[in-house]
Amino acid sequence: MSSTGTSTPAGGLDLSLLKITRNPAPGVLPPSNTLVFGQTPTDHMLTVEWNLGTGFEAPEIKPYGPLSLDPSASVLHYSTTMFEGMKAYKDKNGVARLFRPNKNMERFNDGAARMGFPAVDGEVFTELIKKLVDVDEHWIPTDPGCSLYIRPTMIGTKAGLGVTASTSVLLYVILSPAGPYYASGRKPISLLASTEHTRAFPGGTGNRKFGLNYAGGIVPQTQAAKLGYNQILWLLGERHMLTEVGMMNLFVSFRRPDGTVELVTPPLADLILPGVTRDSVLCLARAHADPTTPFRIAGFPEKLVVSERELYMSDLVAAQANGTLAEIFGTGTAAILLAVERIGYMNSDLKIPTGADGMGPLATALLREIEGRQIGEIESEWSVIV
């Protein structure tokens, strides 16, 4: 058992204690074109209980089924919940692969510290996730653009209504086979720039994968959909600083006078989720931009400059007006990458260039590179064999 890397309390996660109880009535993977995101649980789940003092109990893989929670459990009243989003893919040899699981483990433990939850040994937790994926391996769809979505979750289970750090938690992982995120496929999306609702703010926890960052967005999202927009473009403050796109990180590219393309994403601070896909895009774009590395993003011959800097709606409006706005896209584990074609802002619509097939050249090239690495068609250290 490895116990390095993160600080664990007495009783760290122990792979050697894993107990597997097979589902006596296993299900069948539905056809990919019938899959709705996150709606199809697989046969099994992983659960590990933790208590202050005794630490983590033995991990269990067991049939997917309901959790039993005290009606006063911390998560039900004070939203002590955090999660991760990961995916498993099958390569052309039928081997299951994860994508950069170490990044998810880093973020999970950063979040745990902020939530007052125990740290988990990221290497052991990854091994446990691999075991779960292995047990439900026949649930990984193999059609193009499909994967098995993995949802590691940690919830505060302490009974009692005092608002204090939860002295017991449940760490668990569930799986759900996923088709392409949007039923419409890779069609570019429209955004409503919200001047009314705010997702994250300085001094808050918008940079964490906490459940609490999502509940407040549900009604605004419903309102945006009624107005004909796919997602919310989240702004901050009176200057309308751009932060995130629905549940994705935001990228904007500009064509500069010297002929180069500047790819911009807002800096993390405590506002922006450190997305694994965001980081992957930045890594690829920076390598492409760096003349001392041989790497170039296939299919994108132009020179790139990469910036993490603040962006305001006035920047978009100006660039759109003077023709220097090149592309806008969102990135996230569930959707990978989606181009934006239209932004509703202050009662008018800003048209965004998207290219002939609905996705600009940089977005297209980045998506191909990342998907290639995820399914193992392009060799990289990012792909980890289950």
Next chain:
Amino acid sequence: MSSTGTSTPAGGLDLSLLKITRNPAPGVLPPSNTLVFGQTPTDHMLTVEWNLGTGFEAPEIKPYGPLSLDPSASVLHYSTTMFEGMKAYKDKNGVARLFRPNKNMERFNDGAARMGFPAVDGEVFTELIKKLVDVDEHWIPTDPGCSLYIRPTMIGTKAGLGVTASTSVLLYVILSPAGPYYASGRKPISLLASTEHTRAFPGGTGNRKFGLNYAGGIVPQTQAAKLGYNQILWLLGERHMLTEVGMMNLFVSFRRPDGTVELVTPPLADLILPGVTRDSVLCLARAHADPTTPFRIAGFPEKLVVSERELYMSDLVAAQANGTLAEIFGTGTAAILLAVERIGYMNSDLKIPTGADGMGPLATALLREIEGRQIGEIESEWSVIV
């Protein structure tokens, strides 16, 4: 069945369908001095399921016990949870009373609309809560300062990982006998003014009783306790605007040159929880201040001016330095009213006047008036007989 007041979907809350299953092994109310806030469930709970389309099912009062939730339930991933805090008291005739339940119902429905949850008929829900309190009536402690804490809760139970409005919810109510909120009794508290963490922000949901407003405060609160402070004083923005005190509303009083006392609390906007105790303090203070009403707060002979206005740390520092700072206190259902004696700010401590017995004259008079009304010693429309 009443169905007026709030908009309800098909299948509103129906009191006539209430089913009561008695706990076969009822417990015994522990001695008041052993009670820890929210740690002692009573014998029963109220549950009502709701589904989009069919509306609310029959309400049930049944033995307190665990809830069964799908591992992908909305509340566990996206923090779709909201609650209320209320109390039942026994008057000197042994009659159980609630305090201004209509205010809790108003706030509950405001929150439900913002969360994408169904509205409840506030009158019917209050009747259901009365039934529950009646069934567990022997759990209301009668020692001074004691009460039965009531926790109405609504959680999103929809299974599935898409971030959408929950198409099924569980409305439930649990009870817990409560001694005085703080073990230390009515001793004044100390606050750490946080310049690092923010509780609420413009465009957010800080004015709702949502679980999501609480999780982010747990670690800051733990850090403040380690530094010797009882609670966090939540500030906003670079000018350090005062918002709330831990889980209470904030009141500050100043002595003005004309000899009157100004009682100030921050305006609600979308930052401040519309506390029932906050509203009660404002109602009492405004009636006291109004020369056209006969009401005066007993034991407080001074002239009052009441303001809902923004307050900044610089206001407190200046008033403390020039001797015009009179009192600071927090209000909330759980604690009712607690005086503040010390605020840690920018590495130094601001001493706040508290009077000889640890609570200033206005706080003392307000607490006596509100407690008197809660337990029915002072006749008022605010007290509602169960």
